[in-house]
Amino acid sequence: MPQAQVTMEVRKVNDGVSVIDVKGELTAFAEGVLMDAYNQASDGGVRAIVLNFEGLEYMNSSGIGLLVTLLIRVNREKQRLLTYGLSDHYQNIFQITRLDDAIGIYGSEEEAVRAADTT
Amino acid sequence: MTEASPPPEEKGEKQQPRDAAYWAKRVERLEVSAVPDGAANVNVQGRREVGALQGFGQLWQKTYRVRLTGVETTPEETVRIWKERFPEFQPPNSRFYPSMAGVAPGEVLFISASVGGMPVHTGVRVIYADDESFTVMTPEGHPESGWNTFSAYTDEDGTTVAQIQSLARANDPIYEIGFRIVGATEQERLWTHVLKSLSAHFGVNEPVTLEKACVDPKVQWSEMKNLWHNAGARSMLYTMAGPGRWMRGLMRRRST
Numbered sequence: 001m002p003q004a005q006v007t008m009e010v011r012k013v014n015d016g017v018s019v020i021d022v023k024g025e026l027t028a029f030a031e032g033v034l035m036d037a038y039n040q041a042s043d044g045g046v047r048a049i050v051l052n053f054e055g056l057e058y059m060n061s062s063g064i065g066l067l068v069t070l071l072i073r074v075n076r077e078k079q080r081l082l083t084y085g086l087s088d089h090y091q092n093i094f095q096i097t098r099l100d101d102a103i104g105i106y107g108s109e110e111e112a113v114r115a116a117d118t119t
Numbered sequence: 120m121t122e123a124s125p126p127p128e129e130k131g132e133k134q135q136p137r138d139a140a141y142w143a144k145r146v147e148r149l150e151v152s153a154v155p156d157g158a159a160n161v162n163v164q165g166r167r168e169v170g171a172l173q174g175f176g177q178l179w180q181k182t183y184r185v186r187l188t189g190v191e192t193t194p195e196e197t198v199r200i201w202k203e204r205f206p207e208f209q210p211p212n213s214r215f216y217p218s219m220a221g222v223a224p225g226e227v228l229f230i231s232a233s234v235g236g237m238p239v240h241t242g243v244r245v246i247y248a249d250d251e252s253f254t255v256m257t258p259e260g261h262p263e264s265g266w267n268t269f270s271a272y273t274d275e276d277g278t279t280v281a282q283i284q285s286l287a288r289a290n291d292p293i294y295e296i297g298f299r300i301v302g303a304t305e306q307e308r309l310w311t312h313v314l315k316s317l318s319a320h321f322g323v324n325e326p327v328t329l330e331k332a333c334v335d336p337k338v339q340w341s342e343m344k345n346l347w348h349n350a351g352a353r354s355m356l357y358t359m360a361g362p363g364r365w366m367r368g369l370m371r372r373r374s375t
Contacts, residue, residue, distance in 0.1 A: 058138050061247040061254035061268050065180075065286045068171045072178065072335045089136055096145045096246055097256070097266075098170045 004029040005058075008037035016047040017116045019109065023055030026063030034066055038073065047079055048116030052109065054085030064097050071102060080104070084112040141249040143225035149244060149258055151227060158216035158229035161240035161357050162350040166258035168244060169290065174264025175342040176289030176298060178335035181307070183283040184328050185314040190321045192279050194271035195250045201269055201281070201317060202253060208316035213309055224248050228255065234262065234297070234305065234351065238358050241350040243267075260348035262294045262302065263287040281317055283310050286334070291345040293352075295338065 006024035013019055018041035026034075041049050074081045082104040086094065094100040106112035148167055154160045171178055187197065201208070202222035206215040216229040222245055229242045239262065243255035252270035257263050265287025274280050289295035294302070311327045318325055 058136060060138060060141070060249065060252065061266060062252075062270075062284070065171075065266065065268070065284070068178075068286060069180070069334055071172070076335075087136070089139055089142075092145050093142055096143060096168070098168070098173060102172050 004031075004033050006030045006033055008033050010037050010040045012041075012044070012046070013050075013109075013113055014117070015044075017050060017113050018042070018046045018048075019050045019052055019113075021052045021055060023057075025058040026056060026066065027058070027060050028062035028066070030063065031066055034070060038070060042077065042079070049074055049079060049081050050109070050112045050116060051081070051083045052085050053083055053087075053090060056086070056090060059090065059093065061097075064093070064099065067099060067103070071099075080116060082106060082112045082116055084109055138249075141224060141247055143244065143246045146225075146244075149227060149242070153218065155216040155218060155229060157214075157231075159231060159240040159357070160229070162260045162348070162353055163227060163229060163240075163242040163258060166260060166348065168246075168256050168258055169261075169264040169345075170256060171265040171286045171288060173342060173345075174288035174290045175292055175339055175345055176295035177333055177338060178265075178286070178288040179303075179331060180334050181285045181310075181329060181331040183307075183310045183314055185281050185318045185323070186274065186325050187279045187281060187318060187321050187323050188325055190279065190323055192321060194273060194279055197271040197279055197281055197317075197321075198251050198253070198269070200320065201271075202248070204320065208313045208320075210309060210312045222248060222253050234302065237351055238354045239351045240354045240357065257287070257290070259290070259345065260350035260353065261290055262297070262350070264290045264342075264345075281314055283314060285310070288335070288339075290342075291349055292338075292343060293346065293349060 006026060009021045011019045020037045020041055071081050084106040086105060091105060104115060106115060148165050149163055151160055151164045205217060205222055209215050212233040214231045218226045220226050224245055226245045227242050232239045241261045243257055245253055246256045247254040252268055254266050254268040256266050268284045271279055271281045289298045307329060314327045
């Protein structure tokens, strides 16, 4: 199978919130990278995971499937999943697939972190 | 000498991502402009689409695969044939009716199936289609809430592998009970049949493998309300009302 064309860097912005910077393509091949990043981001018992999609270049329906499985894991750990940096195109895809019903979409990292901190 | 047009960024236009042409446009509710011959437009028009997060039952991910061993075909060619012949590869008790445009982003495929001897008229919408895959999403009332992705890829040894991946949960409590008793097995038979038919088209008789995982074992009681749209119950009423519809049509024809 082809290699994942994606990198994910994890930053801890405060005790309760980690940000994952997604750069590249979100397809089925990104599963290992995404789950590794999530495990790293969850370290230390954070309450919220924020996905930064400013660097997202491509996403297919398998990528959406990955986000669903990530969301289920996050919910199971009683954490929250939030996003920012989605272009209009990818916000539309979140609406088509109704991911926006369950994943908070914010305009900037500041807004997403504030939302994560206040709930 | 003509001036080259400035790059999109300079004109203030944002470049569309590479995947933009592959995704369907967003719709609030399904709109059906033309119904293919033989299809029943029941439980489709006006329905909202529902994904893996909206249904009632346990969330399952099931991956079916068949290796097209010894066949000189690419993933693109395999998926092209799959799109073209999608209805032919279904078993007799599950008929799909694509629109004239076929399997393309935004198109609705009507379904008339028989589940445990009961008729179920419903549909799905193609939300994503590229050269190597396509994905359909279910509407309210469909037995499942989620997606099915049909794709092909080249394995490490160069063999083309055809795959169906379903990420879905039962849409309401009745379907959930049905899936737990017999529906899940029926569904697995259905997709196995589709992959068997596809591989038979290429002259291959390889086993279909299935990997399944319960992604979310919890049921979502907040989605009990989905019962209202149950396509099985509504299809039953539609079938029972058939003689009445026929009589009304006859009287209309006689009066004109």
